[in-house]
Amino acid sequence: MKRKHLLSVLSAILLGLGALAVGSQSKAQLSTPPIEEIVINGAGATFPYPVYSQWAYKYNRLKGLKLNYQSIGSGGGIAQIQKRTVDFGASDAPLKRAELDQSGLVQFPMVLGGVVPVLNLQNVKSGELKLTPQILSDIFLGNIKNWDDPKIRKMNEGVKLPKTDITVVHRADGSGTTWIFTNYLDKVSSEWHQKVGAEKAVSWPVGVGGKGNEGVAAYVKQIDGSIGYVEFAYALQNQMNVAKLQNKAGKFMLPTIDSFQAAAASADWGNAPGFYMVLTDQPGETAWPITGASFILIYKDQPNRKLIKEMLEFFDWCYRHGADIAKQLQYVPMPQNVVDLVNSMWKNEITSGGRPVWP
Amino acid sequence: MKTHSKSKFIAQKADPIFKLITALCATAILLITAGILVELIRGSGMALGKFGFAFLISGAWNPVTQNFGAASSIFGTLVSTIIAMSLAVPLSLAIALFLVELANPLVRRIIGNALELLAAIPSIIYGMWGLFVFAPFMSKYIQPMLAKTLGFLPLFQGPPMGVGILTAGFILALMVLPFISAVMRDVFQMVPSVVKEAAYGMGGTTWEVSKNVTVRYGISGLIGASFLGLGRAIGETMAITFVIGNDHRIRSSLFAAGNSIASTLANEFTEASDPLYLSSLVLLGLVLFAITLTIQIGTHLWLKRLKRRAGGGL
Numbered sequence: 001m002k003r004k005h006l007l008s009v010l011s012a013i014l015l016g017l018g019a020l021a022v023g024s025q026s027k028a029q030l031s032t033p034p035i036e037e038i039v040i041n042g043a044g045a046t047f048p049y050p051v052y053s054q055w056a057y058k059y060n061r062l063k064g065l066k067l068n069y070q071s072i073g074s075g076g077g078i079a080q081i082q083k084r085t086v087d088f089g090a091s092d093a094p095l096k097r098a099e100l101d102q103s104g105l106v107q108f109p110m111v112l113g114g115v116v117p118v119l120n121l122q123n124v125k126s127g128e129l130k131l132t133p134q135i136l137s138d139i140f141l142g143n144i145k146n147w148d149d150p151k152i153r154k155m156n157e158g159v160k161l162p163k164t165d166i167t168v169v170h171r172a173d174g175s176g177t178t179w180i181f182t183n184y185l186d187k188v189s190s191e192w193h194q195k196v197g198a199e200k201a202v203s204w205p206v207g208v209g210g211k212g213n214e215g216v217a218a219y220v221k222q223i224d225g226s227i228g229y230v231e232f233a234y235a236l237q238n239q240m241n242v243a244k245l246q247n248k249a250g251k252f253m254l255p256t257i258d259s260f261q262a263a264a265a266s267a268d269w270g271n272a273p274g275f276y277m278v279l280t281d282q283p284g285e286t287a288w289p290i291t292g293a294s295f296i297l298i299y300k301d302q303p304n305r306k307l308i309k310e311m312l313e314f315f316d317w318c319y320r321h322g323a324d325i326a327k328q329l330q331y332v333p334m335p336q337n338v339v340d341l342v343n344s345m346w347k348n349e350i351t352s353g354g355r356p357v358w359p
Numbered sequence: 360m361k362t363h364s365k366s367k368f369i370a371q372k373a374d375p376i377f378k379l380i381t382a383l384c385a386t387a388i389l390l391i392t393a394g395i396l397v398e399l400i401r402g403s404g405m406a407l408g409k410f411g412f413a414f415l416i417s418g419a420w421n422p423v424t425q426n427f428g429a430a431s432s433i434f435g436t437l438v439s440t441i442i443a444m445s446l447a448v449p450l451s452l453a454i455a456l457f458l459v460e461l462a463n464p465l466v467r468r469i470i471g472n473a474l475e476l477l478a479a480i481p482s483i484i485y486g487m488w489g490l491f492v493f494a495p496f497m498s499k500y501i502q503p504m505l506a507k508t509l510g511f512l513p514l515f516q517g518p519p520m521g522v523g524i525l526t527a528g529f530i531l532a533l534m535v536l537p538f539i540s541a542v543m544r545d546v547f548q549m550v551p552s553v554v555k556e557a558a559y560g561m562g563g564t565t566w567e568v569s570k571n572v573t574v575r576y577g578i579s580g581l582i583g584a585s586f587l588g589l590g591r592a593i594g595e596t597m598a599i600t601f602v603i604g605n606d607h608r609i610r611s612s613l614f615a616a617g618n619s620i621a622s623t624l625a626n627e628f629t630e631a632s633d634p635l636y637l638s639s640l641v642l643l644g645l646v647l648f649a650i651t652l653t654i655q656i657g658t659h660l661w662l663k664r665l666k667r668r669a670g671g672g673l
Binding site for chain 2: 072073074076079165167173174175196197203207208209210215218219222223225
């Protein structure tokens with residue numbers, strides 16, 4: 001008797017829950033949801049995660065749109081957008097036009113950053129050491145093994161260089177930062193191009209590997225005579241010793257927000273198919289040689305018109321009103337000429353149900 | 360009448376049902392292990408096809424030219440584990456003997472609790488402590504001292520960076536030490552007092568009794584404890600990743616950086632986008648699985664042989 005009662009009560013509860021679920025689903029399908037209920041999902045590069053999440057928070061306060069971003073890495077971002085599990089992907093390494101067309105994707109640059117060489121050298125102040133592209137590649141190739149090397153001394157007359165061994169610190173994990181850095185070395189050194197190449201993870205000739213930008217920063221701070229590479233924000237936050245690097249125009253530049261913007265401005269975005277542009281070794285007078293952009297990837301043909309409209313509005317807001325937040329977090333907003341090109345790409349390429357979505 | 364039929368029902372049906380449920384749970388373990396093995400073999404198919412057994416001895420690791428080999432990872436795993444075990448096992452033995460034979464009850468309780476606390480600390484904390492506290496200590500004091508006294512050996516040459524295979528081995532030793540000594544302490548506590556008292560009665564000193572009776576009696580338990588610790592050390596990921604230096608090379612110096620299978624997987628798996636790269640990483644996982652399985656089988660066989668030779672005992 002008792003068991004029969006229990007069964008009937010349980011089945012009544014289950015039926016009730018099922019009815020509720022079905023009811024709420026049909027209600028949602030009857031009308032387009034208000035903006036508060038749209039959730040945009042993105043995934044990808046770890047480098048821009050701080051600025052994307054701040055932008056999303058601010059925009060949510062202003063307009064109510066919810067945006068989730070998971071920083072799983074550039075490779076993960078590309079994989080997830082290709083599997084259509086997210087609404088947009090983010091990658092530090094841009095896709096080539098052929099790859100974009102094959103998947104039906106478009107990409108556009110969202111935010112800029114720089115990769116800077118950081119040092120641990122006694123008696124040398126931050127920004128004092130001058131490096132040329134050849135010296136930098138020789139150090140990372142293992143050809144220059146000691147800070148007292150004549151090649152370094154020649155460029156740095158008057159700097160008290162210690163007789164310490166050079167310990168190279170690179171990334172242990174695959175990353176967009178490595179992609180940008182090796183892309184630069186690949187461009188400026190034929191020996192690097194032959195022996196190593198450019199990728200998110202490479203076979204480093206020498207050195208130890210730290211996990212993430214944080215790992216590299218930690219190793220460099222601990223090992224005397226070490227040199228590594230990190231995203232600009234990490235160098236600033238950890239107050240690390242940075243080196244001056246000679247750019248294509250021949251000037252020794254310090255890494256600053258202005259020098260990153262100079263690299264982006266002098267780049268020929270208009271003729272870059274699919275915005276495929278690598279900003280390393282750009283020709284500007286005051287350009288920082290190891291600059292990189294972080295890209296957003298979305299599909300050309302969007303099934304949900306409301307979603308893509310809101311997504312593009314968000315990105316547009318980030319371009320026009322997100323610059324202060326970006327600068328506060330040590331990121332570099334895209335220059336206006338690039339924003340105009342991106343807007344016209346949205347107008348021409350993004351459609352939903354056969355009709356253009358933007359403006 | 361109702362109660363009589365209910366208890367008869369329970370007596371007749373409950374036992375078989377109980378047996379069925381517990382058997383299902385046990386079978387689930389077998390199925391999960393088999394499932395993991397099947398997935399590992401499937402995922403590594405591409406790399407096995409391209410490299411074959413040469414994967415095990417190739418020291419290359421080049422994502423650009425797509426040439427991968429497990430030799431440096433296997434080397435790093437084995438060397439760091441050997442360093443860890445050669446430090447941890449003697450120390451654990453000493454700690455366990457002290458706790459069971461020599462300490463007074465208050466000290467025994469305090470140290471016993473501290474040991475269990477140490478065993479419960481998450482491995483990533485060990486890794487961070489190793490990177491920020493232990494590695495500088497190694498590079499400032501221990502490594503220069505080793506270089507001065509034993510520097511003629513190629514094992515202790517090279518710049519004292521602090522991070523490297525030696526530091527990773529030390530951190531691993533610290534991690535498995537509380538685990539092994541806790542099990543060893545339990546083994547020693549199970550040695551029956553009559554046996555020890557008989558030895559004391561014949562005039563044995565504490566040292567003689569410990570060496571010839573206590574340890575001898577529990578030898579298979581001790582070996583089992585060590586291999587439990589070994590199994591943990593071989594697969595340890597986060598603690599090693601922070602301090603091993605992550606260099607895909609086999610070097611003769613213990614001061615140099617290296618890498619282990621677990622640390623390579625932890626570092627490179629999420630960003631590995633090409634299929635061959637991913638497949639090589641899964642193959643590395645399969646290699647680790649095989650190493651662990653081999654050690655387990657070896658332990659079982661060795662323990663069986665010991666039991667036969669030693670006669671009674673635990």
